[in-house]
Amino acid sequence: MKLRLLLGTLMLTAAAAHAQVAMIDENFESAVVSTPVNYNNLANGWTKKTTVPHNIYVDKNTTTNNQYAQFYAAGSLSADVFLVSPQIAAPDGSKKITFTVTPTGGSTLEVGLIDDPANLTAGSGVPASYQLLQSFTFSGTAAETTVSPITVPASAKQYIVFRFRNPLATFPGSSHSALAVDNVKYNNASVLSTSDQVKLKEGIQFAVNAENTALQFIAKKDPKNIQVYAAGGQKVAEGKLSGRSFDISALQTGVYYILIENAESSVVKSKFIKK
Structure with a gap:
């Protein structure tokens, strides 16, 4: 054994x-x-x-x-x-x-x-x-x-x-x-040309909730898909919203980059910090 x-x-x-x-x-x-x-x-x-x-x-x-x-x-x-x-x-x-x-x-x-x-x-x-x-x-x-x-x-x-x-x-x-x-x-x-701003174009905004367990979104239309990458480039999460939230409870503390595919299939890039 x-x-x-x-x-x-x-x-x-x-x-x-x-x-x-x-x-x-x-x-x-x-x-x-x-x-x-x-x-x-x-x-x-x-x-x-x-x-x-x-x-x-x-x-x-x-x-x-x-x-x-x-x-x-x-x-x-x-x-x-x-x-x-x-x-x-x-x-x-x-x-x-x-x-x-x-x-x-x-x-x-x-x-x-x-x-x-x-x-x-x-x-x-x-x-x-x-x-x-x-x-x-x-x-x-x-x-x-x-x-x-x-x-x-x-x-x-x-x-x-x-x-x-x-x-x-x-x-x-x-x-x-x-x-x-x-x-x-x-x-x-398509990713290289997108913005790094947290207040995103296409009417999409998000923030980390107080518990640091989820990203809370505000958008006219829900994104088609969300991908999260660690600072070193590894994909650590992917999926769709549940309600208006995206679960990040399994992520460790640190800086992360997020790719958001909006309803029109264009990709917007931003980042967030999980504490």
Whole structure:
């Protein structure tokens, strides 16, 4: 019996390790802000390949309190490092990726796909299995910009890769170029174009009830379908309203994203916090 239980535990652990997500909506807010003591605080299945710990880390704007993934040259003019997404379901060509980027100093940022993160080695270029989607070159400092949605083609490669390379010297002999990536969204084109406002268009509004067990809706017509996703992109609930309520009692505390298909079959996106 003990052996059987052990085998069952191992099977569950393996399944969890290979969980795939259908969508990504990552703002890095759930990660602990990195410090000189610990630069390894990525969350929600994100990983990195770096030459030194502070090539990639989660940082925070102390004015706006916004968090983001920070790439940093760390004094090297030859930095070539990778930020890797959680494993996604095999792309079928129907989804796009977009994100915001804020460069400080000059550098190159690539977005690509890889079959296995183990094939990536920081500072050693890219393997033959790396599939480039788009490359961006920045010559200096610029304001935050939202990248136009990039179509992700059908592929057997199931990891999205951000590659930071070719930093430019900001003064002779050293490089302190940096680049922030935030609000990474990988999902359907119709979802990418919708609003993040809690007060939704199409006459739909909702709020979490006082008990934090349900979403209470106000709408002229009931939505056709509702899907709820965790911050890491995993679908955690789906269904229709019961009365004017949608049950979230089984969800843990945290930030969630919701896709609402209205009576006219258009999709509206918003988010909520369960306390």
